[in-house]
Amino acid sequence: MGEDFVKAVKRTSLALLTLTLSAGAVLAGCSSKNDASGSAPSSGASSGKQEKVTLDFWTFWGSTTRRPIIEKIISDFNASQDHIVVKHTYLPWGDIWTKELAQVAAGNPPDVIVNDISTVAQRAQKNQNTNLKSFIGSEDIKSRFFPELWNTTLYKGDAYALPFTTDTRVMFYNKALFKEAGLDPNKPPATWDELAADAKKLDKIGSDGKIERLGFEPNLAAGWDLFLVNSDGLAFVDDKGAHINTPSKIDALNYIKSWEDRLGKKNLDAFQAGFGSKQNDPFISGKLAIKIDVGTFWTQIRDFYPKKEDIGIAPLPEFKPGTGHNSVGGGFVVEIPKGAKHPKESYEFMKYLTDVAAQKYWAQYNFDNVANIQASNDPELQKDPVYKATVDNLKYTKVTPVPLNAPDFRNLLNPEVDAVLLGKESPKDALDKAQAAVENLMKQNTK
Structure with a gap:
């Protein structure tokens, strides 16, 4: 810059302030680019950058068939965005829900858990899971699911879980x-x-x-x-x-x-x-x-x-x-235990688990009936006559919640x-x- 310009800046406080603000804007722009690339913020930084949230996801899927499938879905979710990291915790069938209730009582539950589809309302009545109304908002999430399955998630008209699988x-x-x-x-x-x-x-x-x-x-x-x-x-x-x-x-x-x-x-x-x-x-x-x-x-x-x-x-x-x-039929849902620390992020992960891609992948490799209607009727899955027969049979199938x-x-x-x-x-x-x-x-x- 020329000498005259430097002298002018020194004489004019308004110009100095403008220059300072402009520099701040440039730095803010650089910070946003760093966020997009996934760079970790410095400790104590006040740049407003969103820190990663880690979710603990509990399932009983530990077999050599099911565990790799759910962990592949988790890995795909983690790669699909840069603000949530999901970690999988496997617990045996006989222990998972007993331990979950103990953790809810202690105020330190997992963030998301797979649970029984027929007892959602019972847990809601006992204040053991989280009302999803504020996260769903005006979104038409229920249209993803077979109506019989969606109804199992309701307590006093609000959803407390999202359907994941069913059977017939x-x-x-x-x-x-x-x-x-x-x-x-x-x-x-x-x-x-x-x-x-x-x-x-x-x-x-x-x-x-x-x-x-x-x-x-x-x-x-x-x-x-x-x-x-x-x-x-x-x-x-x-x-x-x-x-x-x-x-x-x-x-x-x-x-x-x-x-x-x-x-x-x-x-x-x-x-x-x-x-x-x-x-x-x-x-x-x-x-x-x-x-x-x-x-x-x-x-x-x-x-x-x-x-x-x-x-x-x-x-x-x-x-x-x-x-x-x-x-x-029966099945399983994904839900947020009461007291989970990151319910907004937990719901975002649950939406991913119940969307078409994850549901189709689960069905394709587990041969399970899934809750998502579009995934169930995917042409590739429907080519298998046995799988098609089970999907067709859902119209005859009663999935009844345990009465309160x-x-x-x-x-x-x-x-x-x-x-x-x-x-x-x-x-x-x-x-x-x-x-x-x-x-x-x-x-x-x-x-």
Whole structure:
């Protein structure tokens, strides 16, 4: 600069102030560029630069299959932005939620956790998770999810979690065994009567009465509770009341008991004693021709059954023609425990976990049904006929939250059903008793 200019600056305080402010603006611009590149701010700096936030994300996904997948999703999220770093903490299934509640009580919970989809409202009622209303704002986040799943996250109209995965029960059947028994391998049973008739043809009973191969048995190859709900599509308990002793459920329990009476409880117990997993699963080993299970059971078939093309998949048979292929499902959500230190950033991570890319990746490599509608219907995923069948089956599937006024209703229902299967009570008497007991429980808890 020239000498005259320097003298002018010295004579004019306003010019000096302007120059100082201009220099400050240049420095601020440099600081912004450094922020964008991810450079760490100096200790005690007052530049206003956003510091990185570290989130602790708890899951029970520690297997050699699931852990690499969730950690890849976390790594992708960390690379997608520069102000949040997520760290994964694995805890075993039996410990994760007990430890979480202890940490909530101590005021030091994780930032995000995977939790049971059916008990979100219970945790909200007990002030154990975080209301997401202020983070969601006017955003239409719920349109991402299947409505049945979104509804499980609500407590008094507000969401306290975001759905992550779900599941559904479908019928797997062995086409080769169907053909051997003289049945059409492309025509699985569509009603309970057809199921019973086909199963008898598929049974192999030795001269000594021992079961060598079983076509099907409702309690052993599905679960009595599934059949009771399948009969009328009503949950045992929901926000409208208890639906335990409906005529259809009484008929269903009679149906289940008739199978046990025909085959013999001792024979069934002896047959079941040889059950295992993987190659020792009775369906995979060819000792069971029809099995009802979650869609992810296909991964065991895929990995351990030698001829996958022999296995068919179909909706659950209807109780009677027209009653519906009613199934049940569960699943998991991601939520922010009460007292988490960075709820805004936690919600941002949860949005990423439940968006299309992460959900598709999880579904593709885990074969899980995911909560995001667009990801579930992704054309690449839909090319797999088994995965498509499980997604299609979601329209028949009930995912019912545990009722707030009867969270322990199973303790009243299960012993009554056990008494029926042991021949100590009639189905009607047992379900009538359970209905009355659960109604009384709901009245007490409502008061």
